[in-house]
Amino acid sequence: MIGRRVSYEFMSRVAVPLLSGAKGWRRRLLSRKGGRRTGPFGPPLECARKLKELTARHYLAGRYADGAVPVAWVTSGFPVEALRSLRFHTVYPENHGAICSVKRLVPELSEAVEREGYSRDLCGYARADLGSLAAGKTPVGRLPRPDLLCCCTNICQTVLYWYRALADRFRVPLVVVDTPFVYGDALPHHVAYVVDQLRELAEVAGRIAGRPVDSAGLVESMRLAREGTRLWDECLRTSLARPSPWTGFDSFFHLAPIVAMRGTGECNAYYRMLLDELKDRVARGVGGIENERVRLLWDNLPIWFHLRDLSTLLAREGFNVVCTTYASAWAEAGRRIDPADPEGSAARAYLHVFLNRDLPHRLSLMKRLCEEYGATGAILHSDRSCKPYSIGQIDLKDRLVEAGVRSLVLEADHADPRAWSAEQADNRLRAFMERFP
Amino acid sequence: MSGAAAIGIDAGSTTFKAVAIDGGGRVLARFLEPSDPRIGEQAVRALDALSTKTGKTALPVGATGYGRKRLGAAREITEITCHARGAFFGTGQPGVLVDIGGQDTKVIRLGERGEVLDFAMNDKCAAGTGRFLEVILERLRVPLEEVAAYMERAAGSVPVTSTCTVFAESEVVSLVARGEPVEGIVKGLHMALALRVSSLVGTVPAGVRFLMSGGVALNPGMVAALSQTLPGPLAVAPDPQFTGALGAALSVLA
Numbered sequence: 001m002i003g004r005r006v007s008y009e010f011m012s013r014v015a016v017p018l019l020s021g022a023k024g025w026r027r028r029l030l031s032r033k034g035g036r037r038t039g040p041f042g043p044p045l046e047c048a049r050k051l052k053e054l055t056a057r058h059y060l061a062g063r064y065a066d067g068a069v070p071v072a073w074v075t076s077g078f079p080v081e082a083l084r085s086l087r088f089h090t091v092y093p094e095n096h097g098a099i100c101s102v103k104r105l106v107p108e109l110s111e112a113v114e115r116e117g118y119s120r121d122l123c124g125y126a127r128a129d130l131g132s133l134a135a136g137k138t139p140v141g142r143l144p145r146p147d148l149l150c151c152c153t154n155i156c157q158t159v160l161y162w163y164r165a166l167a168d169r170f171r172v173p174l175v176v177v178d179t180p181f182v183y184g185d186a187l188p189h190h191v192a193y194v195v196d197q198l199r200e201l202a203e204v205a206g207r208i209a210g211r212p213v214d215s216a217g218l219v220e221s222m223r224l225a226r227e228g229t230r231l232w233d234e235c236l237r238t239s240l241a242r243p244s245p246w247t248g249f250d251s252f253f254h255l256a257p258i259v260a261m262r263g264t265g266e267c268n269a270y271y272r273m274l275l276d277e278l279k280d281r282v283a284r285g286v287g288g289i290e291n292e293r294v295r296l297l298w299d300n301l302p303i304w305f306h307l308r309d310l311s312t313l314l315a316r317e318g319f320n321v322v323c324t325t326y327a328s329a330w331a332e333a334g335r336r337i338d339p340a341d342p343e344g345s346a347a348r349a350y351l352h353v354f355l356n357r358d359l360p361h362r363l364s365l366m367k368r369l370c371e372e373y374g375a376t377g378a379i380l381h382s383d384r385s386c387k388p389y390s391i392g393q394i395d396l397k398d399r400l401v402e403a404g405v406r407s408l409v410l411e412a413d414h415a416d417p418r419a420w421s422a423e424q425a426d427n428r429l430r431a432f433m434e435r436f437p
Numbered sequence: 438m439s440g441a442a443a444i445g446i447d448a449g450s451t452t453f454k455a456v457a458i459d460g461g462g463r464v465l466a467r468f469l470e471p472s473d474p475r476i477g478e479q480a481v482r483a484l485d486a487l488s489t490k491t492g493k494t495a496l497p498v499g500a501t502g503y504g505r506k507r508l509g510a511a512r513e514i515t516e517i518t519c520h521a522r523g524a525f526f527g528t529g530q531p532g533v534l535v536d537i538g539g540q541d542t543k544v545i546r547l548g549e550r551g552e553v554l555d556f557a558m559n560d561k562c563a564a565g566t567g568r569f570l571e572v573i574l575e576r577l578r579v580p581l582e583e584v585a586a587y588m589e590r591a592a593g594s595v596p597v598t599s600t601c602t603v604f605a606e607s608e609v610v611s612l613v614a615r616g617e618p619v620e621g622i623v624k625g626l627h628m629a630l631a632l633r634v635s636s637l638v639g640t641v642p643a644g645v646r647f648l649m650s651g652g653v654a655l656n657p658g659m660v661a662a663l664s665q666t667l668p669g670p671l672a673v674a675p676d677p678q679f680t681g682a683l684g685a686a687l688s689v690l691a
């Protein structure tokens with residue numbers, strides 16, 4: 001146990017920085033000869049390397065986590081602050097699913113559970129996760145076995161069934177935080193209902209960690225979560241500049257810390273660094289793409305497995321995605337967190353997560369983003385996997401068109417290339433771009 | 438013949454169309470063949486045929502259609518933009534353009550200046566495309582050129598409820614087995630397709646005019662069925678099979 005704990009601490013703090021530091025040094029040496037990458041994009045963000053390090057360290061430490069520290073598998077929208085104060089190692093299966101999607105592993109993993117009877121219509125993240133367990137395959141080496149499963153229904157109902165399947169497999173406790181759908185603003189009894197569940201969570205998690213949640217630690221992780229949200233928001237707001245110093249597609253990658261490391265000092269340190277770099281690019285007029293001509297809004301998750309081709313297609317014609325509802329969602333909810341009222345404010349923050357709110361709210365966010373960021377067009381990715389995000393998009397599109405924003409609904413999937421036709425999507429996107437003078 | 442100024446190619450999934458136009462957009466010569474998988478050779482044939490008819494070579498070429506990227510033309514433009522340009526050139530009126538193609542169906546909303554305001558496409562499955570009609574008519578052994586005569590002879594329309602090509606095929610088989618008249622089934626099929634296409638249109642303001650382009654517009658049965666199901670008056674674009682090619686040619690006109 002102590003040996004494992006030492007390995008875990010070593011891996012999470014020391015090993016990867018050393019390893020990736022060496023790799024980075026090699027790359028810098030090489031790039032001196034090769035020079036900068038050209039093409040329709042601006043110079044790559046320096047922070048991309050740091051992000052890789054951070055992710056690699058997280059997954060490497062994970063390999064040594066079970067047996068060393070308590071491990072929880074959690075959904076992206078779960079109120080993790082109590083777990084942070086108990087020093088849980090958290091695994092985000094959705095983040096793991098995104099890695100599998102980028103590496104185009106989802107069809108293979110999915111087939112492993114489709115054979116067990118799971119439908120192809122389920123969310124690709126759920127299929128990637130359950131499939132990775134069934135096939136015993138993962139691109140991150142190994143995921144630590146959970147001691148606790150934590151699922152919050154503020155993103156979708158799929159996670160409920162998905163985590164029940166995990167609980168059945170691992171035979172460990174499952175904590176569900178159920179969040180009623182919010183029309184307008186959450187009502188006091190919604191908040192009270194969620195507060196009750198947060199107390200239960202603290203109890204169960206404390207039992208597994210072998211000590212009670214200490215309130216100073218909780219307040220600190222809430223403070224960090226709020227600060228992280230603010231920093232992320234500031235990073236996004238650098239895209240108000242013309243040209244935008246990065247692309248919305250970049251932001252999908254740099255989103256990982258606010259989702260999976262929210263409430264930690266590491267997360268915030270990362271965003272301070274990213275913010276510095278973005279501000280520096282703005283000051284020097286460096287853009288995410290070479291010739292930013294048209295600014296766009298993106299709605300819904302990215303098409304992970306096709307991101308590079310898609311961004312290249314757009315960038316070649318001078319189209320830059322400068323704002324996204326997906327990345328903005330993570331800059332929104334955390335603002336409600338107030339360390340002075342840990343329970344009530346956490347309940348309100350996690351109830352008001354973007355996917356748990358009504359269409360008028362989504363429409364007003366989209367309109368506001370278009371206005372603020374000067375986006376004259378919008379691409380609404382209708383994601384076969386993610387029903388809650390995709391429902392209502394035809395109406396949202398019509399409302400945007402009425403507001404003078406040229407809009408396109410693009411049918412695809414965030415994880416599974418089998419639900420995707422590159423040729424058809426290419427055709428639609430080109431027709432969409434031809435509509436801009 | 439003189440005055441040819443540009444060439445437009447529409448390399449579609451079913452047919453390959455090309456036109457030569459003069460500086461005012463008037464069509465001087467046409468070329469039409471079923472699509473050849475050796476698309477490069479077909480393009481050379483088309484250019485030769487057009488230059489024989491117009492006496493001109495080395496004209497700028499605009500290309501559209503699914504095969505456009507393999508042609509190396511001066512400009513590649515999507516069918517959406519080309520159909521919109523070609524159709525608006527012929528009528529000069531805003532409205533909604535319906536193009537039923539072999540593999541996809543497009544509904545395009547045109548603004549006052551012919552600009553594309555919005556478009557919807559059915560391209561995920563064969564339901565609602567020209568392919569749907571082709572498959573089922575083949576099953577019924579009704580040649581395309583006799584469709585109009587069949588429709589005219591039909592006493593009534595036999596309802597076909599499926600628009601999924603696979604389901605409709607078996608539905609039609611059972612209708613035939615039940616002794617329903619082929620004429621009525623043909624009519625019912627056109628209605629089913631027209632309803633499917635009309636559902637793509639969505640809600641449009643009252644008084645909107647509809648225009649049809651593409652090869653299926655030459656099928657009077659389809660025009661009649663769509664006239665019944667669309668929420669406004671329908672006209673057929675002049676020379677509807679060549680609308681896309683005309684739009685492509687107009688795009689490279691200096």
Ligand code: SF4
Pocket residue numbers: 094123124125126155156157158159301355385386387388389
């Ligand atoms: S359905 Fe959507 S919200 Fe739910 S896990 Fe999948 S991607 Fe996330």
